[in-house]
Amino acid sequence: MDFNGIVQTTLALVTAFGFKLIGGIILWVVGQWLINLSVRLIRRSFKGKTIDSTILNYLISIVSVTLKVILVVAILGFFGIETTSFAALLAALGIAIGAAWSGLLANFAAGAFLVVFRPFKVGDFISAAGVTGTVEEIGLFVTTINKPDNVLTIVGNNKIFSDNIQNFSANPYRRVDLLAQLHDSVDHRSAIHLLKQRLSDIPNVLRDPAPDVEILEFNLAGPVLAVRPYCNNDHYWQVYFDTNRVIRESFGDAGYPAPEQHYSIRQ
Numbered sequence: 112m113d114f115n116g117i118v119q120t121t122l123a124l125v126t127a128f129g130f131k132l133i134g135g136i137i138l139w140v141v142g143q144w145l146i147n148l149s150v151r152l153i154r155r156s157f158k159g160k161t162i163d164s165t166i167l168n169y170l171i172s173i174v175s176v177t178l179k180v181i182l183v184v185a186i187l188g189f190f191g192i193e194t195t196s197f198a199a200l201l202a203a204l205g206i207a208i209g210a211a212w213s214g215l216l217a218n219f220a221a222g223a224f225l226v227v228f229r230p231f232k233v234g235d236f237i238s239a240a241g242v243t244g245t246v247e248e249i250g251l252f253v254t255t256i257n258k259p260d261n262v263l264t265i266v267g268n269n270k271i272f273s274d275n276i277q278n279f280s281a282n283p284y285r286r287v288d289l290l291a292q293l294h295d296s297v298d299h300r301s302a303i304h305l306l307k308q309r310l311s312d313i314p315n316v317l318r319d320p321a322p323d324v325e326i327l328e329f330n331l332a333g334p335v336l337a338v339r340p341y342c343n344n345d346h347y348w349q350v351y352f353d354t355n356r357v358i359r360e361s362f363g364d365a366g367y368p369a370p371e372q373h374y375s376i377r378q
Contacts, residue, residue: 135186142182150175168233172251218252221272225249235280236344240270259348279344284317287340287351291324291358294368295333299326302367306338309361313353315346331372
């Protein structure tokens, strides 16, 4: 056995593979850089255009994934792997994965429908699939929503598309719904007049439509007022809390007695 020949052959193979590996790494790094450059150029070219950011992010995601798949196939070809067979294998594997992960394909299809029908866009405040918050991104498979408590939540597109969607940003204003309990001895007309005056002084409460203050129902303590100011969605919680404070302070300043339930016991 020619030991030296085996060593030389092994060294030659290892050296060749090492150069191939270094070349593959360089190809991967350069390819990733080119992909990122292409994405930046696409984003820059559409900057200032009228195209919606939701559609733009969705298209960029598709371009990025497609270029990365091409890069992987190119690296495999660089290592001498037959890419035609790999493409066929990849297609077969895709069918197998699609059958096993039908939900993933459903999320992809739902993402396309969300972009086409546009029930909401990036930046809208929505409630969908049991999650309420601001839409940060509509991806290929998932939508990212930032909740009011600053918790980033990722929801599958299919779950959103198959559920009811409430878009609080679609209309120019929304209504704040609150209740004010009155004592049975309080004149409801004076209470309504007082609240309407005080509500108009709350910052960001719209004058058109004007706030609604009416009797909603009655209980054992007395009449219950529906207090409903209108505001832009961006000011909802500020108006909500300020309205609660105004109800408490207005009734306190007017000297209204605290509501209490009354029972009549007969023997």
